[in-house]
Amino acid sequence: MRSTRPKAVQLLLSSLAALSLLAACGNVCVAGDVKAGRAKALMCQACHGLDGLSKVPDAPNIAGQPEPYLVAQMQAFKSGARKNDAMSVVAPSLSDADIEDLSAYFSAIEISVGKLPGG
Structure with missing residues (x-):
């Protein structure tokens, strides 16, 4: 069934749900294995x-x-609450441990911002 909500609204609602989960669980919510x-x-x-x-x-x-x-985002893809063609193929095959491990790995990648344009 196709949603009648615009994509931007769906993304906003998914993001708000994820942010509220993030705020509720702080730093003790997950413990994935980076390796x-x-x-x-x-x-x-x-x-x-x-x-x-x-x-x-x-x-x-x-x-x-x-x-x-x-x-939260990968669980939303897995459950079907969030839709994306590629993730709809990948996410259902992920176990909860896979989701935690992938999240631990990608969150552990250090990023930096270089010189901002116009500055």
């Missing part, structure tokens, strides 16, 4: 890269995102 996540991330590299930086226009950069946020 196991790196091994599992090979399946993510075509879109997100091993560095967590988008390789295709529709994939977000996920490097350095908070671990609970990444867990």
Whole structure:
């Protein structure tokens, strides 16, 4: 069944739900294994890269995102609450441990901001 809500509204609602989960659980919500996540991330590299930086226009950069946020988003894809063609194929095959490990790995990637334009 196709939703009548615009994509922007759906994304906003998903993001708000994830942020409220993040605020509710703080830093004690997840405990994924970074090393196991790196091994599992090979399946993510075509879109997100091993560095967590988008390789295709529709994939977000996920490097350095908070671990609970990444867990919440992948669980939303797995449950079908959040929709994306690629993630709808990948997410259902992920166990809860896979989701935690992938989230731990991508959140552990250190990112930095270089010189901002116009500055």
